[in-house]
Amino acid sequence: MSSYVRERTISCSSFTDPDSTRRRSSSRAIKRPKFDDELVESSLGSQSSAPFNKIRTRNPSLSTASDCSVSLPPTPVAPTEVKKRLPTKSTKKTRKSRRSQSNMKDLGRWKPTDDLALILGVQQTCDLVAxxxxxxxxxxxxxxxxxxxxxxxxYDPTISRVAQQAMKNLHHDQIQAVQAKALYSKAEEELLGTISSTSNPTLQTFENLLLENPSIFYSARTGKALFTHWQLLKQYHLLPDQTVDPVSKLDDITSFTDTEDQIQDSELYEKSEELLEHELNICSRGVKKEIKLVEEQVSRWQVVVDSVMGISPQDFDNQTLAVLRGRLVRYLMRSKEITLGRKASGNNVDVDLSLEGPAWKVSRQQGIISLRNNGDFHIANEGKRPIFVDGVPVLAGSKTKLNNNAVIEISSLRFIFLMNLELICNIKEQEAAKAAAAQT
Incomplete structure (x- = not known):
């Protein structure tokens, strides 16, 4: 510590003659003595005795000394001690500020009404869980x-003091509202349980009960509040006379057959409503219409799927008389007469040529392909534009015979007509047998 010893030596030569250096002061009428005098003294930059004049004013006993040097006692100061003193003050301030901030956060969330309700609840029930x-x-x-x-x-005096002050500043109506919602103690509910659930108490009954037991009921209770709480206890079967032995409960339970006998079948059926039935009918019509449209589009999508997948089904089966095969679509003729054309609203045809390609030049009723009893197929043109069969035009209102592998062209749409010769031969034999049987 000897290296840090600090000595202060003050020369007193400047104090030998107190009148040699006259102190200057401010000449203002209204002044601040200490402040103005220090300003005047600081203006004397050339005089080196200004700092010592301050020492003389603070230590008047030194003015009597003459031509001597006064050495003050050494004051050992270690830098480690200084470092220890300074942070202790700052840490105390920071701790206080942190505590105040945490307290303010708690006070900001918990309102005075919440504190009052918490205190009343604990006083009534003595249970934080309740x-x-x-x-x-x-x-x-x-x-x-x-x-x-x-x-x-x-246990926290700061929070407790602030909370008490905030609760004191509450309005009378707010205090009454919190007190009205105070929880009921066990003693209060036991007194309410003395009133039987089978009786029909009135408001006057509970007011009399409140007057008879003022020390048990909370001071903010009213007859109406007691009546309401008693009704809640009765509703949830919490009154003492509502507790029934479980064995006796089983005796009172009716069986399923007894309950079924008590029910009348006429009560199970609901009365029909005309408006509801009308709305249901409208909905069913719309659903059926959508189903019909989907069924009609299935054939079109099937053609697209077959073309994409590259599936080429067999041309004939036991029910197909002929096939009108195009580039994308294959139409099956399973009846003795089919109609060709373009499907539109209000017009249905057996062969919709719009599935094969652009058919805006095709008439709605373009033609009819029919099978005669002798096994010959004929096509009749009923549209405005001609139909070409193997390059020969068939004008409107005329007809021509169709041969096997014939090429039919209708408005730039080309088809190949294929006949099921085996099935046609069988049909011819059946017709001949019927004719022979008719002649005999």
Whole structure:
């Protein structure tokens, strides 16, 4: 510590003659003595005795000394000690500020009405769990937060003092509203349980009960509040006379057959409503219409799927008389007469040529292909534009015979007509047998 010893030596030669250096002061009428005098003294930059004049004013006993040097006692100061002193003050301030901030956060979330409700709830039930389950605060608090707040009100003087002051500043109506929602103690519910559930008490009954037991009921209770709480107890079967032995309960339960006998079948059927039935009919019509449209589009999508997948089914089966095969679509003729054309609203045809390609030049009723009893197929043109069969035009209103592998061209749409010769031969034999049987 000897290296840090600091000595201060003050020369007193300048104090030998107090009148040699006259002190200057401010000449203002209204002045601040100390402030103005220091300003005047600081203006004397050339005089080196200014700092010592201050020492003389502070230590008047030194003015009597003459031509001597006064050495003050050494004051050992270690830098380590200085470092220890300075942070202690700052740390105390920071700790206080942090505590105040944490207290303000707690006070900001917990309102005075919440503190009052918490205190009343604990006084009534002596159970924080019951307060958590039965009390409704201004916001949702967890069980841990309620417990921490209660301990803070008990043991933290700062929070307790601020909370008490805030509760004192509450309006009378707010205090009454919180007191009206106070939880019921066990003693209060036992007194309410003395009233039987089978009786029909009135409001006067509960007012008399309140007057007879003022020390048990909370001071903010009213007859109407007691009546309402008793009704809740009765509704949830919490009154003492509503507790029934489980064995006796089983005896009172009716069997399923007895309940079924008591039910009348006429009560099970609901009366029909005309408006409801009308709406249901409209909905069913719309659904059926959509189903019909989907069924009509299935054939078109099937053609697209077959063309994409490269599936080429067999041309004939046991029911197909002929096939009108195009580049994309294959039409099957399973009746003795089919109609060709373009499908439109209000017009249905057996062969819709629009599935093969652009058919805006095709008439709605373009032609008819029919099978005669002798096994010959004929095509009749009923449209405006001609139909070409193997390059020969068939004009409107005329007809021609169709041969096997004949090429039919209708408005730039070309088809090959294929006949099921085996099935046609069988049909011819059946017709000949019928004719022979008719002649005999």
């Amino acid at each position: 307060v958590y389950k039965g009390m409704k605060f201004s916001c949702k608090f967890t069980m841990g937060e309620i417990q921490e707040r209660w301990y803070a009100l008990l």
